[in-house]
Amino acid sequence: MQYRDRLLRRETPLLVERLAHRDPADHDYIAQIKAHVFDGLAAVARTRAEWAREGQRLLAGQKAPLND
Numbered sequence: 001m002q003y004r005d006r007l008l009r010r011e012t013p014l015l016v017e018r019l020a021h022r023d024p025a026d027h028d029y030i031a032q033i034k035a036h037v038f039d040g041l042a043a044v045a046r047t048r049a050e051w052a053r054e055g056q057r058l059l060a061g062q063k064a065p066l067n068d
Contacts, residue, residue, distance in 0.1 A: 004042075007035040 006012050010019060010031050019027050 004035050004038050007031055007038060 003012070007015060008031055010016065010027060015031065015034060019030060022030060
């Protein structure tokens with residue numbers, strides 16, 4: 001089961017706690033927003049990982065240390 005799916009089903013402990021203090025009519029909306037934010041954070045993490053891999057490839061081809 002994916003964490004995003006657990007958010008949408010309102011099954012994560014923190015979300016359960018937060019929803020306990022909110023209007024039940026807002027629960028679906030809040031869960032959808034939380035899942036959307038999680039998707040965004042995951043996309044940023046994937047982009048950063050690819051950026052780091054590209055840096056490793058560049059450094060692997062470097063024969064002398066950079067003088068900056």
